[in-house]
Amino acid sequence: EAGVTQFPSHSVIEKGQTVTLRCDPISGHDNLYWYRRVMGKEIKFLLHFVKESKQDESGMPNNRFLAERTGGTYSTLKVQPAELEDSGVYFCASSQGPRSEQFFGPGTRLTVL
Amino acid sequence: AQTVTQSQPEMSVQEAETVTLSCTYDTSESDYYLFWYKQPPSRQMILVIRQEAYKQQNATENRFSVNFQKAAKSFSLKISDSQLGDAAMYFCAYRRRDSNYQLIWGAGTKLIIKP
Numbered sequence: 001e002a003g004v005t006q007f008p009s010h011s012v013i014e015k016g017q018t019v020t021l022r023c024d025p026i027s028g029h030d031n032l033y034w035y036r037r038v039m040g041k042e043i044k045f046l047l048h049f050v051k052e053s054k055q056d057e058s059g060m061p062n063n064r065f066l067a068e069r070t071g072g073t074y075s076t077l078k079v080q081p082a083e084l085e086d087s088g089v090y091f092c093a094s095s096q097g098p099r100s101e102q103f104f105g106p107g108t109r110l111t112v113l
Numbered sequence: 114a115q116t117v118t119q120s121q122p123e124m125s126v127q128e129a130e131t132v133t134l135s136c137t138y139d140t141s142e143s144d145y146y147l148f149w150y151k152q153p154p155s156r157q158m159i160l161v162i163r164q165e166a167y168k169q170q171n172a173t174e175n176r177f178s179v180n181f182q183k184a185a186k187s188f189s190l191k192i193s194d195s196q197l198g199d200a201a202m203y204f205c206a207y208r209r210r211d212s213n214y215q216l217i218w219g220a221g222t223k224l225i226i227k228p
Contacts, residue, residue: 003157033215042117043204045215056215091158098214104150104158 002026004105006092012111018080021108025074025094031055032075033095033102034067038088046090049075050098082112115140117207119219126195127227133180134190134222136205142166144210147181147188152221153201161203164188166210192224200226 005024013019025032034046046065047057051072060067064083069075079086089109093102117138126132138147149161164172164181171179176193192199205219 031214035216035218040220042220043206043216043218045217048215059215093158099210101160101163102216106155106157 004092004094004103006090006105006108008108009106010109010111012113013082014113015084016081018078019082019110021077021079021090021092021110023075023077023092023094023105025092026103029094029096029103030072031095031098031100031102032069033093034075034077035091035093036088037091037107038085043091046077048098055098079110082110084112086110087112115142115207115209115217117205117217117219119205119222121222122220123223123225125225125227126192128197129194131191131193132195132224134192134203134205134224136188136190136219138186138188138205138207140186140207142209146208146210147179148206148208148216149177149179149188149190150204150206151199151201152204153198158204162190195226197226197228200224 007022032049035043037043045059048055049069052069066078089107091107092105095102145166147164150158151161152158162174178191180189202221204221206216
């Protein structure tokens with residue numbers, strides 16, 4: 001069974017540009033989470049989807065970030081326009097139920113120059 | 114708000130020896146979960162071990178065990194017989210038992226295994 005996959009693995013963009021990160025959860029997992037780790041700091045929760053609905057988006061830093069999960073399958077996280085402080089590693093995780101183990105993708109390293 | 118603190122940015126251990134990674138947390142909740150995750154270089158984060166706060170018995174998974182001190186809000190990870198494959202970033206994480214299923218993380222400890 002395929003694990004959680006994320007694309008791209010690494011993205012380098014200029015300040016002011018737009019970037020879209022994609023996450024494909026494990027098939028059948030209704031719950032999908034986005035987290036971010038800024039260099040050297042704690043991993044921070046961004047948001048939680050249950051199927052296509054946003055269950056909790058309390059961690060989204062500002063309105064430059066837009067997450068979608070159309071059809072309840074893969075999810076995208078768009079940053080527009082990107083700022084220097086958005087640099088970090090963006091992790092996606094999925095789980096069957098909300099209390100089940102969260103399985104993580106390898107992360108997308110975003111560098112904003 | 115809940116917080117998780119890992120005070121050791123980096124630890125090293127000789128292969129085959131034992132190492133303990135520290136984690137403390139702060140919460141007003143009485144029922145929750147605690148986790149240790151491992152992220153090897155350029156690889157996925159994987160769950161190492163999980164502890165339920167209402168269980169007094171410390172969780173164990175093969176060479177990995179925890180020392181859970183609920184009153185002290187301490188949750189350390191002991192790795193016995195360290196192997197080269199144990200080299201990774203180790204993250205301690207907290208989650209409330211019901212609702213708000215996000216994980217709250219420590220900053221991580223980089224574990225180096227010396228051959």
